[in-house]
Amino acid sequence: MPKLQAARVTQCGLDFAVVLVDPKLFMNKNDLEAFAEQAQSLFPGVPVALLSYDDLKVTRYHGPDEVVAFLKQIRAVSLPWVEYSLGE
Template identity: 30%
Template sequence: MSYEINGAIVKEQDLTFAVVAVKPHIFENDKEIQKARNAYRHVFPGIPIILMSQDSQGRATYSGKKNIVQFLATVDPRRIPWRRFIIS
């Protein structure tokens, strides 16, 4: 069985990390956040994974390494190089 995720690999200021779009309910508790992050480790091995969710008005919320989250808070989510990843 395969599934799709929307994500990006970002290289910025000597740092490489992944951003994965998730549903807002993932952010309801830390256990769900960790579960989601662990689910994507095989897709993005060896790099930090930042989770991103958007509310109904398009405002982004991020979860992950503090310095990366602070950086992403200054970036319009439309500037992130999103693509679909097919996971099998």
């Protein structure tokens, strides 16, 4: 089963999950949306955002606007990252 890094966050009136993804995923909108649906299965009922950064430290986000706005204001390294297996 594929492993991924994700964080469940409850801060500033928001309750959401963020999943770290390969930057290549952002090259194909259909793949990005499909992965977002898969990741959502790990966090039922909670908005999920996807986050990636490449070798040049360019950060990309995908998800609900209010979650993305919050993520842009913080350092992702400070989130409580946990390893998950998709399909569990």
